[in-house]
Amino acid sequence: MSSHSSPISRYSLSVAGGDLGAIVAATLRRLESSFNGVASVLFRDTEAIARTSRGGADTLQNRADAGLGGIHRSAAGRSDPVADLALNPPDRLGPPLRTGKNPGLLVADELDRMYRTGEKARWANYDDKLLKQGLRKFEHWLRIEGPLAPLTEHYGLNCWEMIGYAGARAGVLDKHQLRDLFQLPRDPDGTWREGDMNSFIERMERKRMPGGSRIYTGEPGSPRPQRGDIVMWNSTGDHVTMATGRTAADGSPELYSFWHAPKHPLTWDEATEYSSVTDAVQVTSVNELTEAMYNMRLKDGEVLYDRSIPFEIHYGRGPW
Structure with a gap:
């Protein structure tokens, strides 16, 4: 003792x-x-x-599954994640505002909210004419400081950028990450060089699914994407969506998707080329979108995708 x-x-x-x-x-x-x-x-x-x-069990359940920490507060005391994300200068942006085991669940929740409220937006790809017309609003926001604007028929972005937009609204992607993922190098006149575009496309899958991906085969008993997973047609991102975690009526994985198809045809417009106002989020499926892509035609009627060449459907966790 x-x-x-x-x-x-x-x-x-x-x-x-x-x-x-x-x-x-x-x-x-x-x-x-x-x-x-x-x-x-x-x-x-x-x-x-x-x-x-x-x-509010449905939303809180996803938040619990995601293992969330608290909401980030800035030095000024703001607690609005979108305001914090947009207004802090980029050199002072810290880590994502919300982190957890699977923040993709929060992005899926945000896309679901956009679907249920019927928000509209303009589907507008990286075309330099659309940028000059002020229709590439999300890309423009990445290049400036200021708040993240609400979606409107003039707010243009593409399928993958919509997932980034939802990630910003959900507070799981900061502006540094968004710029790294989406900002295409452009010359002062808004055009891009072929090498820059090729490099951008080649890193689509690696950047968007940094933890690796699997291929959905559709075979009975084969692995399927889970809620919050990125689902991408080909490694070049011919179309990019997010899994709802459910199975659609046609038996394939159900998806949140921003695109005109399959609900609406994409028609040529002389002023904005292949740009159109559509639902910010459609709930569709792998099979529906695959068929819609095979049915696509260019301005002259030429088939865009050859049915004899099957798509590879890649899926995996996103960059959060």
């Missing part, structure tokens, strides 16, 4: 000659009162949390 006295024995010596039993009893009564008070507060707060959870 140590030669040093314990805290309890030292306390006992300090009250020599007193009624130690009475002192201990009084102390225990005070502790019991404190514990009861704490328990009451914990019970009240737990009940409030439970009521909130019961009122």
Whole structure:
């Protein structure tokens, strides 16, 4: 045994000659009162949390699955993730505003919210004419400072950029990441060099699914994309979507997709070429989109995709 006295024995010596039993009893009564008070507060707060959870179980379930931390607050005290993302200068942007085991679930939730509220946007690819006409709004936002604008018929972006837009609104991608993923090198007049575009396309899959990908075969019992997974046609990103985690009526994986097809035909427009206003999010499927892509025609009627060459459907976790 140590030669040093314990805290309890030292306390006992300090009250020599007193009624130690009475002192201990009084102390225990005070502790019991404190514990009861704490328990009451914990019970009240737990009940409030439970009521909130019961009122919005679908969203909170995904947040729990994602293992979220708290919402980032800036030095100015803002707690709005979109305002924080857009207004902080890019050299001071830190890590993603929300992190977790699978933030892709939050992006899927945001796309689902956009689908249910019926938001519209303009499908507009990297064409330099669309950039000069001010229709490539998401790309323009990446090049400037300012808040992330709401979607409108004039707000142009493409299929993959819509997932990035939803990631920004969900607070899981910061502006540094968005620029790295989407910003195509352009000359001052808005055009791009062939080498830059080729390099951009070649890194599509590696950048968008940095953890690796699998190929969806459609075979019975084969692996399928999970909710929040990126789903991409060919490694060059001929079309990019996100899995809902459900199976569509046709038996293939159900998807959130921003594109005119399969709901609307894409028609040539003299002013904006292949640009059109459509649903910001359609709920569709791998099979529906694959068929729509095979049915696509260019301005002169030429088939864009040859049915004799099957698509490779790649899927995996996104860059969050």
